[in-house]
Amino acid sequence: MKNRTLRGITALTLGSALVLAGCSGGDDADPGPTASAESTDAAEAPGVNENPDDIATLEAVEVSGDVGSEPTVEFDAPLEVSGPTAVVATEGDGDTLEDGMRVTMNIVNYQGSDAERTQSTWDEGATPQVFTLGDPQYDLINPVLTGTTIGSRIVFGNLSADADGNPTTLINVIEVTDATEPSGRERAEGEAVEPADGLPVVTLDDTGKPSIEIPDDYEAPDELVVQPLIKGDGPEVSADQSVSAHYTGWLLDGTQFDSSWDRGEPSDFPLSGVIEGWTTGLSGQTVGSQVLLVIPADLAYGDQESETIPADSTLVFVVDILDAY
Known part of the structure; x- marks a missing residue:
C-alpha cells in the first residue's frame, strides 16, 4: 500500500x-x-x-x-x-x-x-x-x-x-x-542467519517481539536493504499472495511508529497492496522467516507524510512472515 x-x-x-x-x-x-x-x-x-x-x-x-x-x-x-x-x-x-x-x-x-x-x-x-x-x-x-x-x-x-x-x-x-485456518505460527521459526556488518541490530525478547539499535554512523541507504535474520522452512512467498505477519517499524532515528506486536495480533495484507519496499522485500522469502527491511523513502511514502511518519523518511522494519496464501 x-x-x-x-x-x-x-x-x-x-x-x-x-x-x-x-x-x-x-x-x-x-x-x-x-x-x-x-x-x-x-x-x-x-x-x-x-x-x-x-x-x-x-x-x-x-x-x-x-x-x-x-x-x-x-x-x-x-x-x-x-x-x-x-x-x-x-x-x-x-x-x-x-x-x-x-x-x-x-x-x-x-x-x-x-x-x-x-x-x-x-x-x-x-x-x-x-x-x-x-x-x-x-x-x-x-x-x-x-x-x-x-x-x-x-x-x-x-x-x-x-x-x-x-x-x-x-x-x-x-x-x-x-x-x-491460520498456520498456527506465533513468531518466526527456522535457521538463524548472520546479518551483514553495519546494519541495525535486532534483539528479540522471550515472546519474539523485536527491538532495534541503529548505529550512530548508519547512513540511509539509496537502495532497499533486505536482510533475512531467520530462514523459515515454509514455501516461498510470491508478490501476488497475501501474508500474515508480525512486524515493527521504526524511523531511522530509532522512533517506533507502528507494531503489530503491541496490538497483540499479527496483520494480514496483500503484497500487491502495500508499500513497494514490502512487496519487493518480502517476495521470495519463505514462510516462517524473519526479515529486516531498510526502505528508502522512494520505496515507502516518498515526499508525503503518513500519520506519524514524516515526509522523505527511510523506514526500518522487522517482519515475521507467519503465513502466505
Missing part, C-alpha cells in the same frame, strides 16, 4: 459503515461457488440490530448477479437504519465460518441517502479484505459473519456521517469469498 501507513494495512478502508480498526486483503481468494445470486428472502444475521423495521429495510435491497463478480445493488433512496443491521441476501454453499478463521471478503459500498456507489474492493487496484474472525478490532463485523458460509452475500447497514457531519446511512454488500 504505497501511500498509507502499515497500521491500517488495509487494501480498502470501509469507513465508518463497519467501523473496522483495520482490514487487509487477499489476492488469491477462492471466488466461491458460482450460482445465481438473485436476492432471496433475507435472514437476520446473528448478533446485530434486531429492530424489525431496520431488517425489513435491508431485506428490500435487491442484490443480483453471479457470485464471484461485483453484484448489482438496487434500492430506493433515501434508505435509513437506526443502527448496525445485517441480513443475508444470498446463502453460500461453502464451509461455515468459525471463530479464528482467516476470512476473505469483497465489499461494495453505497450511500443510503442517494444510492450512490462510493467504493468497492472490485475496483481496479483494490483488493479483497482479509481478517481473522473473532479479532476484537473487528467487533462490529464478527457477529455478522460468524455462522455464515463461504459464498454468502450479506447486506450490512450502519449509521455514519457525510462530509458535512450530517448523519447518514451507509450500505455495504459483503461477499464472503474464502475462509482458511
